Amino acid sequence: MTTLFDPELGPELRARAQRIRGFVLDVDGVLTDGAIVYDADAREIKSFHVWDGFAVKVLQKIGLEVAILSGRRSAVVAHRAAELGIREVLQGHLKKRPAFEELVQRSGLRAEEFCVIGDDLPDLALFELAGLAAAPGDAHPLVQQRAHYVARRGGGRGAVREVVELVLHAQGRFAELAALFA
Template identity: 50%
Template sequence: MPALGPNASAAQRASRIRLMIFDVDGVLTDGSLYFSADGDAMKSFNSLDGHGVKMLQSIGVQTAIITGRKSRIVAARATELGVTHLCQGVENKTVALAELLEKTGISAAECGYMGDDWPDLAVMRRCGFAAAPANAHPEVIQRVHWVAEARGGHGAVREVCDAILCAQHRYDELLAVALGG
């Protein structure tokens, strides 16, 4: 069973999550950007990460994406996963967070954010729970409540989803269902 490690504060913070927000490049993807000759961008997403997002939704945690880039690929992935709130082409992520809080009526203390680089820092500081993939920038890693063992795009999102499920005492219940019990 995944854990939030020895940091009891991280587990306590994760237990309050009602809205989990993710960056895209470096979090839901490995951060690589592939461009076709026509200039179309391509991204690779991890299926384990996607299932983690769906499990959070299944227990009533809303999900959101806040990203600086704008991409039809991200919109398609968000739709496929049932992500309720998609904010693309965002220059100021704290403004997007404030809009999400107003729209949902959820407090910042009840929000989690997973990011990997400097543009994520200000919004992470405002959320009650901040997480990062293992390969996040060192300045981000120093300032979050929890760091995944996996790299962005390679299971880090699934790790944080599992950790939130554990903190909210729902992991074992969902595992039992998956086992057919």
């Protein structure tokens, strides 16, 4: 089966991915390409890739937790999260670690059962705690260096979908992607 990632996972990456029961996603540079665009009325505009939205819906259908944790506040993000049915939407957290720790406590999962996908320096504090730290292919170089997995795809261009497919493949659940919507 063709995948967005290299299906030949190393043993450490496979073991990390097999433990994942929840995802924490940054927004700017992960779910979007990082650009912040304003229209003539100073309303914020963001672009989201449908592949990433599909991946979120798949995670929800198979019972994995999904949360958004962003350093910025945005009505556009709140709208997209509501559209996707993401209940845990944590915005305006420049220091992300305390918010992540509270999320972990509320979830009933352990920090090492979360995959964190981040693209910039504020996400590194979460990388230290997460079981699987992933970055889009166009993330900051230091973030790529510290990530357990760097996606081939960029932020806002299917990177989240790629990481989700990798995790599902490692868990032997990749075939569920197509079957869920048949």
